[in-house]
Amino acid sequence: MIIGVDLGATKILSGIVAKDGAIVKRVKQPTIKERSPKDIVNRIVMAINDLLKDKSLEAHKIEKIVVAAPGPLSYPDGVIYDTPNLKWGYFPLKEELEKRLQKEVQVEHDATTAALGEYFFGQKKQYKHLLYMTVSSGIGGGIIIDGKPYRGINGGAGEFGHMVVEPKGRICGCGRHGCLEACASGTAIAVKAKKLIENGEGLGIKTYKKEKANITAYEVGLAARNGDPEAINLINETAYYLGSGTSNIINIFNPEIFILGGGVIFGLEDLLLESISKYVHNNVYALHRKNLVIKASELGEDIGLLGCAAMALEQ
Amino acid sequence: MIIGVDLGATKILSGIVAKDGAIVKRVKQPTIKERSPKDIVNRIVMAINDLLKDKSLEAHKIEKIVVAAPGPLSYPDGVIYDTPNLKWGYFPLKEELEKRLQKEVQVEHDATTAALGEYFFGQKKQYKHLLYMTVSSGIGGGIIIDGKPYRGINGGAGEFGHMVVEPKGRICGCGRHGCLEACASGTAIAVKAKKLIENGEGLGIKTYKKEKANITAYEVGLAARNGDPEAINLINETAYYLGSGTSNIINIFNPEIFILGGGVIFGLEDLLLESISKYVHNNVYALHRKNLVIKASELGEDIGLLGCAAMALEQ
Structure with missing residues (x-):
């Protein structure tokens, strides 16, 4: 134990x-x-x-x-x-x-x-080169190479969220502009939705906002499922950034399997996963997409x- | 032998x-x-x-x-x-x-x-997590983890050049837009210089163009060393993209050492290396820049x- x-x-x-x-x-x-x-x-x-x-x-x-x-x-x-x-x-x-x-x-x-955890208990050691990306308040990554965690020289490996995907994008907590985390994390979705509402837009999203609560990616998801075009737009933008970042990482690592997890993926899987997967398949090299598996973790929280x-x- | x-x-x-x-x-x-x-x-x-x-x-x-x-x-x-x-x-x-x-x-x-080669004969096995990026006609990468080459599952690992650094940038040979290779390779520098000259600009660069030869990164370097502002601009843009791409990779791998090589680095080291290094030190996490070594290979071609x-x- x-x-x-x-x-x-x-x-x-x-x-x-x-x-x-x-x-x-x-x-x-x-x-x-x-x-x-x-x-x-x-x-x-x-x-x-x-x-x-x-x-x-x-x-x-x-x-x-x-x-x-x-x-x-x-x-x-x-x-x-x-x-x-x-x-x-x-x-x-x-x-x-x-x-x-x-x-x-x-x-x-x-x-x-x-x-x-995903390597041992999710995929049962089936894939020896496994990458995991969590999309929640922030975006983080974990790297399994030959069945072992790769930590880098000081333990810092895996900062997938701190790769710039939009050079003129929002400032990130790390100080750079347009990091994947600043463009596609749960926090980023919420900030963008809040800004729309403050500008008098995003009425379809506002419908789902509880009175005293802050707007989150969850409400954007509800609005998108109900066909609200501004919410769909935010979701598509998120899927694009996640797809682009994932494609970069796959071209660099050529993994066997790429697993997505974290609150944003678990909550919005129906809206995001297929678009991310499609984007990756259309953008990485033929050699890199050969037998590549992209899926959401089934281990939940x-x-x-x-x-x-x-x-x-x-x- | x-x-x-x-x-x-x-x-x-x-x-x-x-x-x-x-x-x-x-x-x-x-x-x-x-x-x-x-x-x-x-x-x-x-x-x-x-x-x-x-x-x-x-x-x-x-x-x-x-x-x-x-x-x-x-x-x-x-x-x-x-x-x-x-x-x-x-x-x-x-x-x-x-x-x-x-x-x-x-x-x-x-x-x-x-x-x-750099791990064995350049650094004499001193650094166990070593990354190498070559900047020449294209941009490629090599990954040494724990003293061993990391190839990914099909041999495709290391495509550092096919990470998007400018989403609305030039189309790349791989089909994506704004890959590091499309923005900062020797070919990219030459294409941008050629376009300037075709537009009647880049006169300082044109001075160094040999009559029947194509313009290359080499002539841009000569003009930049002589203070031509358009050439300096092209060089700075190249250093920015290389610095940004390198920072992404360092946040992901947390290597001990990052070695640059290839014709563009060997030919323009005096113009590029310090800017790239400075950019990286200002943009990666404190944990990632701790003891980080960035340098050009001394092994040449x-x-x-x-x-x-x-x-x-x-x-």
Whole structure:
């Protein structure tokens, strides 16, 4: 058994996972952006301590604690560097967690962890070169080469979201203009929809906005499914950027399989996946599309926890 | 000893290379684009047969024949697929060479071969995650991960030139618009200079054009060094695209070292390298630029032949 924690921009998902990928226990808490890193560490420590006392563990030993966190995150020392989606500067996450828990903690990049989860438990080690791209508040990537996570020299590999797809596009959290994340993440869709509404446009999208809530990609999806042309336009633009970015990555890696995940894909799969796939097939080289599989993960939001188990198994 | 052949868009360089990287013999022939694949195969076969009879080989055994060719090129079967820079469609290069020579031939992607040459003989295996980008008629890439060439599932990995950096840019040989190759290769620089001159502009560049010759990146470089503002503008635009593409790749791979090579870099290093390096340092994440080395290869045009030797050693 392992304890896994998936620290995301909107939620912290922690749980107990068996080596076969069975999730024995799962706890979900919101991540509040305004909270300091120390507050978030407190939450993670409390969650882990609760899980360590869980009665489902009575007959079992916890062999590892694995925490997956957003990048850029160094490896193996687990330091967060200017992560745009948590708005944290330099923060030694692994060191803080270990000090508080008095236990060893393996800290891993979230999308790389998810990619390994998909490799082990989604695709059952069928494809040795697997890429995973998560589209949610941000856009991240995980790289599996020859069945192993590729982390780069400092742990920074996989920043698929920080590839410029529109040189004059929106400014990105990383400081560049027109990164894939700035053009096609859930946050980007929401910002564009909000701007339309502020300009007195996007009335079809506004219909779905709940009174005190912010507009999100979810409402844009609802409007698009109901034929609203402005929402369809936003979705098509998103699919174009995701298709273009994915094509770049496929020309570079020539993977066997490219898996998409994250809240935007899970929520808008019916609107996005076919267009992305078609775009890629029309734009990459014949050699690169030969036998290429593009699909959405079937692991849903558990992908991070399963990835933590896979990371523990892999070492 | 090995026989290596580096098949490029403008030249075929063949030679005899010792295991320590000493080039014992070197023969250079032009590649003529209008020639058919069969004609080029004839040239390669003749060159290899001449080298096999070379008297410097009397006391030595040829252990391998390695041919490096432009991508997309499948591995291990060595089939060329729609290679834009040779304008060849599907062509089974390895099969044809082996049939003609009645010997085993290892056919490898040129930029991957050069990257391994740089890893072995340029950087002396000092950096385990090394990327190489060649900027010449086209733009290609080679990926070394953990000291091994990464080829992707079909041999197609490393197409750094076929990443879109300007969505509304020039059409590329691969069919997409605004690929790095279409915006910043030697061919792209020449096309842009030619267009200026056709429009009655670019007089400073035109000064350096030899009467019956086509304008190339070389003349643009001469004009830029002499302060011609249009040439400087073209060079700056090239450096911007190369810097932006390189930044994308560094955010994705987090390599230890990024090596630039190819005719455009070797010829215009004084004009391009510092700008590219500065752009990258200002645009990638702090984690990714930590200890990052960016430099031009010192192996010159021998990088391909040395790569052939490295490929033979690696197997």
